[in-house]
Amino acid sequence: MVTSGMPPKLPALTLPALLEMKRARTRIVATTAYDATFGALFDRNGVDLILVGDSLGMVIQGRRNTLSVTMEMMVYHTAATARGVQRALLVADLPFASAPDPDTAFRNSARLLSEGGASMVKIEGSGYVLDCIRFLTEREIPVCGHLGLTPQSVHRLGGFKVQGRSDLAARAIVDSARAVEQAGASLLVLECVPVAVAAEVTAALAIPVIGIGAGAACDGQILVGYDLLGLDSGRRPRFVKDFLAGRDSADAAVQAYVQAVRSGSFPAVEHGY
Numbered sequence: 001m002v003t004s005g006m007p008p009k010l011p012a013l014t015l016p017a018l019l020e021m022k023r024a025r026t027r028i029v030a031t032t033a034y035d036a037t038f039g040a041l042f043d044r045n046g047v048d049l050i051l052v053g054d055s056l057g058m059v060i061q062g063r064r065n066t067l068s069v070t071m072e073m074m075v076y077h078t079a080a081t082a083r084g085v086q087r088a089l090l091v092a093d094l095p096f097a098s099a100p101d102p103d104t105a106f107r108n109s110a111r112l113l114s115e116g117g118a119s120m121v122k123i124e125g126s127g128y129v130l131d132c133i134r135f136l137t138e139r140e141i142p143v144c145g146h147l148g149l150t151p152q153s154v155h156r157l158g159g160f161k162v163q164g165r166s167d168l169a170a171r172a173i174v175d176s177a178r179a180v181e182q183a184g185a186s187l188l189v190l191e192c193v194p195v196a197v198a199a200e201v202t203a204a205l206a207i208p209v210i211g212i213g214a215g216a217a218c219d220g221q222i223l224v225g226y227d228l229l230g231l232d233s234g235r236r237p238r239f240v241k242d243f244l245a246g247r248d249s250a251d252a253a254v255q256a257y258v259q260a261v262r263s264g265s266f267p268a269v270e271h272g273y
């Protein structure tokens, strides 16, 4: 029954619905947001998944990396974003050093769900992280993995560099992706890896793989919300596209991004490695 002139609210996108999108070959559209206004902008224009990323340390706070982002900051920005989001699945990052062991990971993840209003947490890496993923998912906290360029490993990696270029490194990423899925993750973000490596991971996993700088073969794409609106700091990575260019509103830009990901026209060849 229509009771006002307001457009009908779309039902919230659940995790099972998102998982079904991979089976149905519907590309998943994702972006980051850090507050209610941007959350609402992306949500009302059809973005499926909104990540409150620890990239907020760089994008919002102007830091050189994400390592100074704390749990307090993540809870604050997740709760703010949640107030603007009605339909999209809200995912929150576990920041640097917030998941050194399963118990601590559980306590911190529970805060992101109960105080922040997220439906899922994202955790970077594999190795000891696999125990955390298993512990969380066995306790009803859905987990998104994150492999390839993991920004919290910036010091070990020697900078924000494309990962998996050698055969050995590519194999390690594919093996880690399988392990992350087996540990219980429901989604995987794959960042800055060669197109062929992302294609292999996407084909190997039953869970959706969301790429950023990973080519068009992934099950979905994510961009930092500010980047897709052309609000970058001047040094634009190859995989970023400004969807506001040539359009007259932020809403039109987000709609163009959603349409481009859904149709497979973004990312194009020039956005890949």
Ligand code: KIV
Binding pocket: 032, 051, 052, 053, 054, 055, 056, 093, 146, 189, 191, 212, 222, 223, 224
């Ligand atoms: O923190 C973040 O914004 C992220 C995305 C780049 C995937 O992890």
